Amino acid sequence: MGNNIKNSYAGIYVFEGIDNVGKTTIIQALQEKICKEIGYDCTTIAFPGNEARTLGALVYDVHHHENKYFDFPINNASLQLLHVAAHIDLIQRKLIEEYSSSKIILMDRFWWSTYAYGLAGRLERDVVHAILAPELVYWEKININKIFLLERKDRKIDYETNKDILIRKNYSDLAKRESKCQIINNDGRLEETTNRVLINILGV
Ligand SMILES: Nc1ncnc2c1ncn2[C@@H]1O[C@H](COP(=O)(O)OP(=O)(O)O)[C@@H](O)[C@H]1O
Numbered sequence: 001m002g003n004n005i006k007n008s009y010a011g012i013y014v015f016e017g018i019d020n021v022g023k024t025t026i027i028q029a030l031q032e033k034i035c036k037e038i039g040y041d042c043t044t045i046a047f048p049g050n051e052a053r054t055l056g057a058l059v060y061d062v063h064h065h066e067n068k069y070f071d072f073p074i075n076n077a078s079l080q081l082l083h084v085a086a087h088i089d090l091i092q093r094k095l096i097e098e099y100s101s102s103k104i105i106l107m108d109r110f111w112w113s114t115y116a117y118g119l120a121g122r123l124e125r126d127v128v129h130a131i132l133a134p135e136l137v138y139w140e141k142i143n144i145n146k147i148f149l150l151e152r153k154d155r156k157i158d159y160e161t162n163k164d165i166l167i168r169k170n171y172s173d174l175a176k177r178e179s180k181c182q183i184i185n186n187d188g189r190l191e192e193t194t195n196r197v198l199i200n201i202l203g204v
């Protein structure tokens, strides 16, 4: 089928969920299947970003290695504002171009992460809304095909129990309000989850 993608499959498919539920692994397996086995154009865009010398890579490093940059802990509002800045950079620099070229775009995280982690980091709801406002202006003009919210019981837990529970609750609240969202249980084999998502994307 080469690059001759059926228009109905092209577009943005978001993968969300708390750390270590399998987003990156499933996206990699999925992209390989879509490109090699099915022959459709498929690309991945990850928030906050993983390309060297980009704002996203810097924000990722700040998030994980704060001490390298600052003598004082960065407050959560400022950290989430940095994430939003990195998202806008990726949307403008990459997503809009890929979006207009009829590809399947797999997104590793979305603005939902800012919401889920921001609120779980004890930011007030109106602060989280204000932080997200500039990014949401960009998303208003972009159609999302589907949002897959991944869940997995047997995962490494990066945050203390209460924060872990809060992050997952915030995701669940977003999912309940979004008809395009499908909850994907990744407790089984990776191959099985990947196939389930693929069937969902292709609608077969
Ligand atoms: N269904 C699965 N079975 C076994 N291991 C899995 C499964 N899904 C994910 N993993 C493993 O869990 C770990 C975290 O996955 P990763 O894709 O990095 O999560 P995320 O991107 O959501 O943070 C990886 O070591 C990955 O191989």
Ligand SMILES: Cc1cn([C@H]2C[C@H](O)[C@@H](COP(=O)(O)OP(=O)(O)O)O2)c(=O)[nH]c1=O
Pocket: 019, 020, 047, 048, 060, 063, 080, 083, 084, 109, 110, 111, 113, 114, 115, 117, 118
């Ligand atoms: C996109 C985003 C991520 N995050 C958090 C979630 C993760 O704990 C961290 C890095 O995300 P990610 O790159 O998905 O994690 P990993 O460390 O597994 O490669 O940033 C936010 O707090 N706000 C955001 O807007």
